Amino acid sequence: MxxxxxxxxxxxxxxxxxxxxxxxxxxxxxxxxxxxxxxxxxxxxxxxxxxxxxxxxxxxxxxxxxxxxxxxxxxxxxxxxxxxxxxxxxxxxxxxxxxxxxxxxxxxxxxxxxxxxxxxxVLGMTGLTALMGLQEIGKPKTGETLVVSGAAGAVGSIVGQIGKILGCKVIGIAGSDEKTALLKSKFGFDEAINYKTTKNMQEAIAAAAPDGVDIYFDNVGGDISDAVIFNMNKWGRIAICGTISSYNDTEASQGPRLQPYILKNSMLMQGFIVSNYAEKFPEGVKQLSDWLKAGKLQHxxxxxxxxxxxxxxxxxxxxxxxxxxxxxxx
Structure with missing residues (x-):
């Protein structure tokens, strides 16, 4: 059949x-x-x-x-x-x-x-999306602070781990206490925030990232992303991977106008789809495989x-x- x-x-x-x-x-x-x-x-x-x-x-x-x-x-x-x-x-x-x-x-x-x-x-489009977006747009440097939304999801959990491998402080945002605990215990995130029980996301991110945010890997969009962007440092980089918070909206949502924050901090905000970097897939899969075999990546x-x-x-x-x-x- x-x-x-x-x-x-x-x-x-x-x-x-x-x-x-x-x-x-x-x-x-x-x-x-x-x-x-x-x-x-x-x-x-x-x-x-x-x-x-x-x-x-x-x-x-x-x-x-x-x-x-x-x-x-x-x-x-x-x-x-x-x-x-x-x-x-x-x-x-x-x-x-x-x-x-x-x-x-x-x-x-x-x-x-x-x-x-x-x-x-981890060895397919999910892992490649995490690697390419963080590497090519986020351009992480040792000692920088990376925030990941949708952090307990397929892409987000890998982004955070790669950030740690590359020497970043990593903060994850997820939607339950179980998920935030998993981010720290299994995936090695430094801090994790439950957005569903947090009254003021902007303040919570500021507390978790007292030195500001250098890189934001955005999987969700919406109010969460606004709160992260308000905490970005000068020369901050934002990789827009997804906007799941609005995928089922039936009309356009209204939110803060972010251009002034991007302008005054000379930030980069760039959307991407993984196929933009297709020529780098073979080396990307090799790198992910090496990290997985070495026990540096959990999935x-x-x-x-x-x-x-x-x-x-x-x-x-x-x-x-x-x-x-x-x-x-x-």
Whole structure:
């Protein structure tokens, strides 16, 4: 039996179960030059929310009544392609289907001994996003102070650890006491702030960073980011990775005008998507692998079981129900 998950409706506000549709589809066969792939792990990520809308963005929107897609780990179960054999594991951006075929283009073999799901997280786009954004925009120096929002999430938890490796003081912002405790105990953050129980974020950040903030890795936007930016030092650098606080907004939010703060402190604020640095991916994966093998990087995963749970796991991202990378195991 083969199944697919289609986009049934374009969400208004938060995605709902009714925005997805499960469909039984034909089982494909690998033709000449093709491989048959069995999905084993599926990555769900906040950026997919943008692709569910038809607004212009940096990636095309999903088509209605067509399968959604994301980064996937798959097993080659049959091969008519000389570059792959049955039993190989590969990763690529693939459709939300139990089985599908590929001509091999875009497939990258992965090493199961490392842990397959790691290639959707610390050794995949998640780890590369953390490394590239911090390295290329944050440009950390020893002794500087780095603040990370969404710090207990997939990208944020890795950003903070890389910051520590590179000699920074690291402050994380997350949404529960359990998550802030995890930031310090498992990921080595120096300070952690629970934004949900903090009445004045600007004061809390000032207390945690008495020498000011040099680098801000922004995963959330909104009021939290305003509070961080008000504490930035001269020559501060802000890497904008995500704005999850507004992904489900139905109208534009109003907030402080940040230009005066950026101007008077000669700050840099730059948005990025990881593909901007595609030519640096091989060296990036090597660096992340070296740190992982040396025990310098820890990675947290929230693994949900079952193909039918993919939509719910995705929706749970917007409720903060994940610690680290959210992955669905098939």
């Amino acid at each position: 083969n199944k697919a998950i289609l986009l049934a409706n374009r969400p208004v506000g938060k995605p709902a179960e009714s925005d997805f549709k499960f469909e039984d589809i034909d089982m494909p066969e690998a033709k000449d030059g093709e491989v048959l792939l069995k999905t084993t792990y599926v990555s769900v990520d906040p950026y997919l929310r943008g692709r569910m809308s038809d607004a212009k963005s940096y990636v095309p929107p999903f088509e209605l009544n067509e399968p959604m897609s994301s980064a996937i780990i798959a097993e080659v179960t049959a091969s008519n392609n000389q570059d792959f054999k049955a039993g190989d594991y590969v990763t690529a951006g693939l459709a939300w289907k139990l089985y599908q075929t590929s001509n091999g283009q875009g497939l990258t073999k992965v090493d199961p001994s490392v842990g397959l799901s790691a290639y959707l997280g 947290a995963e929230t693994i949900v079981d079952g193909f039918e749970q993919i939509p719910q796991a995705f929706m749970d991202l917007f409720e903060g129900k994940n610690e680290g990378k959210m992955v669905v195991k098939i």
